[in-house]
Amino acid sequence: MKFSPLVDELIQSLRVLPGVGPKSAQRMAFQLLERERKAGLKLADSLQKAMSDVGHCQGCRTFTEETLCPICASNKRGNAEVICVVETPADVLAIEAGGHFTGRYFVLLGHLSPLDGVGPEQLGLALLEQQLSSNDVTELILATNPTVEGDATAHFIADMARRHNVVISRIAHGVPVGGELEYVDSTTLALSFNGRIKL
Amino acid sequence: MKFSPLVDELIQSLRVLPGVGPKSAQRMAFQLLERERKAGLKLADSLQKAMSDVGHCQGCRTFTEETLCPICASNKRGNAEVICVVETPADVLAIEAGGHFTGRYFVLLGHLSPLDGVGPEQLGLALLEQQLSSNDVTELILATNPTVEGDATAHFIADMARRHNVVISRIAHGVPVGGELEYVDSTTLALSFNGRIKL
Numbered sequence: 001m002k003f004s005p006l007v008d009e010l011i012q013s014l015r016v017l018p019g020v021g022p023k024s025a026q027r028m029a030f031q032l033l034e035r036e037r038k039a040g041l042k043l044a045d046s047l048q049k050a051m052s053d054v055g056h057c058q059g060c061r062t063f064t065e066e067t068l069c070p071i072c073a074s075n076k077r078g079n080a081e082v083i084c085v086v087e088t089p090a091d092v093l094a095i096e097a098g099g100h101f102t103g104r105y106f107v108l109l110g111h112l113s114p115l116d117g118v119g120p121e122q123l124g125l126a127l128l129e130q131q132l133s134s135n136d137v138t139e140l141i142l143a144t145n146p147t148v149e150g151d152a153t154a155h156f157i158a159d160m161a162r163r164h165n166v167v168i169s170r171i172a173h174g175v176p177v178g179g180e181l182e183y184v185d186s187t188t189l190a191l192s193f194n195g196r197i198k199l
Numbered sequence: 200m201k202f203s204p205l206v207d208e209l210i211q212s213l214r215v216l217p218g219v220g221p222k223s224a225q226r227m228a229f230q231l232l233e234r235e236r237k238a239g240l241k242l243a244d245s246l247q248k249a250m251s252d253v254g255h256c257q258g259c260r261t262f263t264e265e266t267l268c269p270i271c272a273s274n275k276r277g278n279a280e281v282i283c284v285v286e287t288p289a290d291v292l293a294i295e296a297g298g299h300f301t302g303r304y305f306v307l308l309g310h311l312s313p314l315d316g317v318g319p320e321q322l323g324l325a326l327l328e329q330q331l332s333s334n335d336v337t338e339l340i341l342a343t344n345p346t347v348e349g350d351a352t353a354h355f356i357a358d359m360a361r362r363h364n365v366v367i368s369r370i371a372h373g374v375p376v377g378g379e380l381e382y383v384d385s386t387t388l389a390l391s392f393n394g395r396i397k398l
Contacts, residue, residue: 003288004263006249013245016238017216018230019223026289029249031217033262034308037250039215044246046212047231050205051239054232063232064203089202090225109233 007033061124062089062107071096071105078102083131084141085157087111087150091143103141106131111149112156123153125160132164139167146173206232260323261288261306270295270304277301282330283340284356286310286349290342302340305330310348311355322352324359331363338366345372 002008007029014025032040053065059072071077071092082103086092092105108123120126131137140161144150158168174192175184184192201207206228213224231239252264258271270276270291281302285291291304307322319325330336339360343349357367373391374383383391 002269003261003292004253004265004268006245006253006264007262007288010245010249013238013242014216016231016235016242017213017227019226024218026292027218028216030262030288032215032246033249033253036215039212040246040250043212043215044243044250046205046209047239047243047246050209050228050232051236051243054203054205062202063206063229065205066203069203089206089229093202093225 056109057107060092060105060107061109061127062092062105077104080104081136081138082141083128083137083139084143085128085154086143087145087153095143103139108144108153111144111147111153113149120156120160125157128157129160129164132161132166135165137164137166139169142168142170255308256306259291259304259306260308260326261291261304276303279303280335280337281340282327282336282338283342284327284353285342286344286352294342302338307343307352310343310346310352312348319355319359324356327356328359328363331360331365334364336363336365338368341367341369 003011010029010032011022011025014020014028015022017025020028032043054063055065056062057064057067057069057072059068062069062071064070066073079102082101083106084095084101084103085106085108086095087108087110089107089109092107095101095105106124106128110118110123112118112120112123132140140157142154142157144154154170158170161168172195173188174195175181175188181189202210209228209231210221210224213219213227214221216224219227231242253262254264255261256263256266256268256271258267261268261270263269265272278301281300282305283294283300283302284305284307285294286307286309288306288308291306294300294304305323305327309317309322311317311319311322331339339356341353341356343353343356353369357369360367371394372387373394374380374387380388
């Protein structure tokens with residue numbers, strides 16, 4: 001026995017969300033039906049609008065429904081000639097939360113992964129190169145994740161950027177603040193020794 | 200910094216789902232925007248239809264967009280004169296999965312909880328009493344959860360049903376099949392001794 005068609009369809013549809021299996025989807029559907037009908041309708045409306053209208057910023061490729069995202073459109077950024085390359089829009093948020101970086105971003109929306117069909121084209125590297133060749137970029141900070149794929153992507157972009165007159169840098173990897181040496185993995189420790197700074 | 204309005208709104212709206220915090224909502228929104236636009240639109244559509252059209256079965260109160268749910272509408276149920284009272288539609292599914300029960304259900308959609316404003320009226324007990332007094336019900340099986348609230352609800356309904364000519368029973372509590380005695384809590388063990396069956 002299953003539920004009635006509309007309820008079944010809702011449970012199936014909810015499973016598209018990451019981390020939501022059959023039991024969670026069922027729980028979500030019943031919670032919405034029992035107590036949150038209005039919020040459910042609001043979610044349907046938000047989804048509909050976002051899926052239809054949200055595109056990519058023509059400057060940095062992050063998600064926005066405008067031509068340019070708030071950061072690219074802003075003329076109050078102190079270091080607009082510095083571009084920080086990140087993998088996802090969430091990374092932009094994490095860096096912005098610190099408030100120390102005042103340049104612009106370039107969002108790859110992924111990392112190089114030939115087996116999954118993700119090459120330079122999917123990461124919008126042509127757009128990045130176009131920005132590099134426009135001469136008003138002085139530094140390119142590579143802030144992809146410190147994973148095998150993230151490192152490979154950073155190296156690939158660095159090779160590309162060397163053809164242009166910009167400083168290329170990679171964010172430092174090492175022992176996180178508040179972390180204890182005892183619990184840090186050996187690769188991170190090795191990186192923190194290699195990247196030591198003279199006092 | 201936040202994301203663009205539509206993306207922010209989507210992330211906020213997703214938080215209505217149970218168990219979804221700010222980080223999960225963000226991850227869900229980006230996953231949908233990056234890879235699952237079509238499924239996202241489908242979800243919006245399913246939500247919209249379910250929130251607007253799904254009501255309660257006039258027989259058992261479970262969720263359905265019809266007047267009667269498939270079980271209440273079926274005339275192939277072997278024991279239509281037995282009613283099993285459960286707390287949620289998911290409980291119906293769990294019992295139906297076994298296939299051993301062929302009666303009808305009555306879904307409370309909750310349990311008695313005076314502090315939360317859930318009384319006999321919210322659980323639809325008037326409708327249940329109406330069914331009991333119609334004389335074609337022979338047994339009422341109370342299958343509410345074995346929690347304090349579930350037990351209280353079962354006792355309340357039993358008191359109500361005693362006014363009618365029906366057998367009232369409560370599902371057995373004890374050691375689950377495949378469980379090990381060593382790991383079963385003492386209350387369950389006590390219940391399994393009290394409810395022992397002569398061989």
